[in-house]
Amino acid sequence: MRTRQSPYRMFSAVAALAAILTAIAPAPDAAAGCGCDKPPPPLADIRPAFSSPGRRVTLFADGLVERRSYKVRFTSADGKVRTAHGRAVMKRDFADGIRKLQVVVSVPKLAPGPTSVTLSRNRQVLLTVPADEFTMLQKPLDLDEKNEATVAGCYQAGVGADGTVYVPVDLRSIQQRTIFEGFGHRYPLRFESADIAIYNTQGVLMQLLTPENASIWAIVDNRGSNNSFALTYDRHEFETYAEAHRHEGSFDLDPDDPMWHVDGTRHIDHDHLIVAIHGRLRNGSLPPAGLTPRFHLGIRTALDLVGPPASRLIQWTRGCGDFRDALTSLLNPGPIVDPGPLPTIPVPLPTLSIPLPTLPIPLPTLSLALPTLPLPTLPLPTLPPLLPIAAPTPVPPSD
Numbered sequence: 001m002r003t004r005q006s007p008y009r010m011f012s013a014v015a016a017l018a019a020i021l022t023a024i025a026p027a028p029d030a031a032a033g034c035g036c037d038k039p040p041p042p043l044a045d046i047r048p049a050f051s052s053p054g055r056r057v058t059l060f061a062d063g064l065v066e067r068r069s070y071k072v073r074f075t076s077a078d079g080k081v082r083t084a085h086g087r088a089v090m091k092r093d094f095a096d097g098i099r100k101l102q103v104v105v106s107v108p109k110l111a112p113g114p115t116s117v118t119l120s121r122n123r124q125v126l127l128t129v130p131a132d133e134f135t136m137l138q139k140p141l142d143l144d145e146k147n148e149a150t151v152a153g154c155y156q157a158g159v160g161a162d163g164t165v166y167v168p169v170d171l172r173s174i175q176q177r178t179i180f181e182g183f184g185h186r187y188p189l190r191f192e193s194a195d196i197a198i199y200n201t202q203g204v205l206m207q208l209l210t211p212e213n214a215s216i217w218a219i220v221d222n223r224g225s226n227n228s229f230a231l232t233y234d235r236h237e238f239e240t241y242a243e244a245h246r247h248e249g250s251f252d253l254d255p256d257d258p259m260w261h262v263d264g265t266r267h268i269d270h271d272h273l274i275v276a277i278h279g280r281l282r283n284g285s286l287p288p289a290g291l292t293p294r295f296h297l298g299i300r301t302a303l304d305l306v307g308p309p310a311s312r313l314i315q316w317t318r319g320c321g322d323f324r325d326a327l328t329s330l331l332n333p334g335p336i337v338d339p340g341p342l343p344t345i346p347v348p349l350p351t352l353s354i355p356l357p358t359l360p361i362p363l364p365t366l367s368l369a370l371p372t373l374p375l376p377t378l379p380l381p382t383l384p385p386l387l388p389i390a391a392p393t394p395v396p397p398s399d
Contacts, residue, residue, distance in 0.1 A: 045061065051137060059117070138168065151313050151323055163288075
């Protein structure tokens with residue numbers, strides 16, 4: 001039995017990662033070629049060091065015998081155990097190209113989080129991988145090749161023993177150049193560029209975010225204190241890659257081992273990616289290992305910046321209420337724009353200089369004099385003279 005320190009402690013080995021920054025810098029579209037020139041993954045007892053259910057992992061151990069069957073036990077943090085079986089086969093190690101005995105199994109369904117793995121036969125344990133060196137993940141989120149805002153409601157992500165949050169995505173349907181923007185609604189995770197690493201399901205480190213490639217990514221805190229930072233990533237087109245990589249000629253896959261081409265070069269999977277975020281919560285603590293609380297994961301894809309995106313709501317789990325407000329928050333910032341580093345095409349708005357016409361039409365001056373009308377002289381009427389009033393004659397009393 002043996003154990004060995006996993007080389008996937010990527011965030012604690014900053015110096016080692018810095019040494020390969022130049023090697024993984026993205027190629028321009030015209031030079032994208034096959035896209036299979038990424039550095040191979042490091043040697044490890046289990047590879048990759050994380051997996052969703054149904055994906056394959058490869059185990060290496062001393063004492064393996066070719067064509068013998070072995071049992072691989074996966075034990076989650078809650079004590080649940082799932083078992084897979086596989087035979088030892090002799091083939092090239094994807095890491096160094098040397099032919100070795102190895103056991104490849106399909107990962108069973110278990111709760112996301114740190115998971116221990118043992119390889120044994122007839123109760124003899126040949127390999128033990130501790131839980132801090134392997135992380136079960138949730139199933140990947142499928143994304144479409146369209147202008148679309150996708151919200152996975154009540155989403156939960158696997159968190160490794162070191163606090164790294166993993167978000168697997170399936171990009172098989174996307175070949176055009178696409179700008180991705182994502183954030184966690186009601187998950188207050190903050191991070192910076194040095195906290196992000198993008199892997200594929202073969203364990204290959206596909207991308208780091210560095211000052212040298214700052215034209216393809218941006219991180220902003222524009223969603224409010226209850227939500228995570230937002231990450232924008234500009235992924236170049238893969239139509240050139242697809243055209244040159246139709247598995248014909250030297251790019252044809254080895255029928256005995258599709259991890260390799262028939263010309264002896266590695267086949268790199270660009271379709272199944274895992275975004276690993278080693279950030280901190282807004283209170284300064286690391287995310288607890290295991291499974292994140294339920295939150296709403298919003299990812300917006302833009303093939304161009306014209307027109308409103310379509311909306312897609314996915315009920316990931318239940319029990320956290322309506323998540324339409326997450327869609328509103330995803331759409332509210334408006335079109336995906338370059339907050340700084342992403343390349344932009346300056347299109348100045350035209351300045352319209354149209355002076356208002358001056359109409360030389362003077363207003364007429366009206367000089368209206370009121371006529372002077374003579375007042376008529378009316379003669380006063382002549383009244384007749386007043387008549388004298390005589391006193392009445394007294395009447396003598398009668399006898």
